[in-house]
Amino acid sequence: MATKTKPTGLEKLFEDQVADLYYAEKKLVSALKKMAGKATDKKLSAAFLAHREETQGQVQRLEEVFEILGKPAKGKKCDAIEGLLKEADGIMEEFQDDPALDAALVCAAQKVEHYEIGSYGCLVTYAEELGMKDAAKLLKETLKEEKGADEKLTKLAESSLNMAGEAHREKKASSPSGKPENLNKTKQSRTPSTVG
Numbered sequence: 001m002a003t004k005t006k007p008t009g010l011e012k013l014f015e016d017q018v019a020d021l022y023y024a025e026k027k028l029v030s031a032l033k034k035m036a037g038k039a040t041d042k043k044l045s046a047a048f049l050a051h052r053e054e055t056q057g058q059v060q061r062l063e064e065v066f067e068i069l070g071k072p073a074k075g076k077k078c079d080a081i082e083g084l085l086k087e088a089d090g091i092m093e094e095f096q097d098d099p100a101l102d103a104a105l106v107c108a109a110q111k112v113e114h115y116e117i118g119s120y121g122c123l124v125t126y127a128e129e130l131g132m133k134d135a136a137k138l139l140k141e142t143l144k145e146e147k148g149a150d151e152k153l154t155k156l157a158e159s160s161l162n163m164a165g166e167a168h169r170e171k172k173a174s175s176p177s178g179k180p181e182n183l184n185k186t187k188q189s190r191t192p193s194t195v196g
């Protein structure tokens, strides 16, 4: 068997990011199921489940990319997705039974989609630069799905925002001061980012 030299430069970066996304996508398969279970809007829940199915296909595409690279499919811990999903978990807990739960879920999911769009965008460019046409094609398919999921979420955000806005107005109308309560609380919950 021919021994392969260790990749460096762009090849190394490509392999590193493929492993990063492989880890991320596998985590997302279970996270999307959880989010679908929490969403109160049936359409939002269905959208999460539909994207979960797409995500399973995306995992398979990455396995094909590993095959093209001649490497076993192995993920590398993705700190970004760990952080985004930790935030999503926190939001699901904090907004349990809150009228803004769906809006919060859409926001958390869109942050994930934007991360994926950025990552797949880079991977497509790297694959093209490395002359890996088949890999580029596979990654482009996933990139298209991620963009589609993001657009779908933008549309669904409207109804979840309407619901949350309606609840906010009702609360404001029934509050004696005419002002919403808990404004200070929301401000306090913002913590500074530790990432540059």
Ligand SMILES: [Fe+2]
Pocket: 025, 028, 055, 058, 116, 146
């Ligand atoms: Fe994905």
Ligand SMILES: [Fe+2]
Pocket: 051, 055, 112, 113, 116, 146, 149
């Ligand atoms: Fe996605």
